[in-house]
Amino acid sequence: MTLKCEWTQYLGPGSSPGGHQLTDWLTGVQPLDMCALRLINGSFGLGTRFLAPSSVRLVRKTLYGSQPSADTGTNVTSCGQQLEVHHSRWPHCLHFTYTWLRDHCRCPQCYDHKTYQRKYEISNIPLGIRPVAVKATEKELKVKWPDGHESGYEYKFLWQNTFEGQQTSYRMPQLPWTTATLPEAHQTTASFKNLTYGFILDKYCTVPLGDLCDPEKGGVKRLIYAIVKHGFAFISEVPADIESTRTAIEKVCNIKNTFFGDMWSMKGTNYEHFDSAYSTAYIGAHTDSTYFTQACRIQVFHCLQPATEGGENLLVDGFSIAKQFRDKHPKGYAFLSSEAIPSEYIEDGQHQVSLDTIFKHNPVTRNIKQFRYNIYDRAPLSSLPMEKTQDFYTHFSNLSKIINNPKNEYWLKLNPGTVLLTDNWRLMHGRANFTGARFMCGCYLDNDDFCSKARVLEVQLE
Secondary structure, eight states, X not given: OOOEEEEEEOOSTTOOGGGOOOOGGGTTOOOOSOEEXXXXXXXXXXXXXXXXXXXXXXXXXXXXXXXXXXXXXXXXXXXXXXEEEEETTSSXXXXXXXXXXXXXXXXXXXXXXXXXXXXXXXXXXXTTOOOSEEEEOSSEEEEEOXXXXXXXXXXXXXXXXXXXXXXXXXXXXXXXXXXXXXXXXXXXXXXXXXXXXXXXXXXXXXEEHHHHHOXXXXXXXXXXXXXHHHSEEEEESOOSSHHHHHHHHHXXXXXXXXXXXXXXXXXXXXXXXXXXXXXXXXXXXXXXXXXXXSOOXXXXXXXXXXXXXXXXXXXXXXXXXXXXXXXXXXXXXXXXXXXXXXXXXXXXXXXXXXXXXXXXXXTTTOOEEEEOXXXXXXXXXXXXXXXXXXXXXXXXHHHHHXXXXXXXXXXXOOOTTOEEEEETTTEXXXXXXXESOOEEEEEEEOHHHHHHHHHHTTOOOX
């Protein structure tokens, strides 16, 4: 079989032949400077071998100003127990084992598109299965199996659901910050000498309550985008009471109910719970709920009544701390990424305990996923043999020194009407000591609920 082919050169990130934008499902992929061999109207049975390049008619095209061709733009090659697929809009080829392809059939017999669930037992797929025919059409890859079953795979689906495609696909950058880089990150020009919450109330990280209530304004998506990118965001124009705060937050996602309740509140020295937060004392930078097996994801703060004096809020970017610590103390970073440390919370009727590492990572990309740091809720150090405890104290002390460096501290004064949301898996928070009847309320949002809303709104997560 003689195949008509053409060589198509990628023009660079975000481009396609003729300068046309990539389709939505590939927007953000960084194409390589490479050529893709495109099969035109091609199909083959597995008994057919592709001819050598010398027997293929090649056409060299000038791409500038040209229009995308209407052919399949796909080259498919059988390689043992897998299929190699080149698509003109992919920056590189992908390989699919035949077992993977059969397992990912999305026809109505194999997959329920109403419940989004598979409908068959995976053990029924022969591990050595091979298709009898494969055809690349303009819209999908078609595969026929030995039992007569036919599967169709859209190229978008193939790209989005493979490891290689995931590694190349766009991920919104998380921007770790320090005191010096925060103004640049938020594109403001205000002076750093007079830091107040108004300093960063700009369109990049603040969403008015009205925009959350109006789906047409996309306020929820903008808010989640800011939290993922910078670790925090604000909701402005919120009435200064608990119920209005609840209503605003429920526009984002469901509130997590803990033993603190769904909405917590604290006023002065009201010891509703025997926790350091329910006091007037200084509290250093920390993350919350390290004593839960899954720490709460989003922390919400609303100052309903400011303190007479003091009570400023502290923010520290844990991802920036992690990078600084890893660069300066790589052995310490490895230790605190692998050795689990116990945390606990005790009060009448409650004894919460969790055992986990301080730095947690994505199991595939190995990028940092969560920073867990709380000196107040550390339990007795029973998780390490005594010969490792000195290493722990050395590494933990070095980490604490970086956290407490003023260059990493961002102080702000919250006022009634502005709600602060922080990513508790990333940002540490704290508080200056204060006098007067400071009245705060807030709540937690669960990780799964928050990430689900982000995916629904197509905000890319790590």
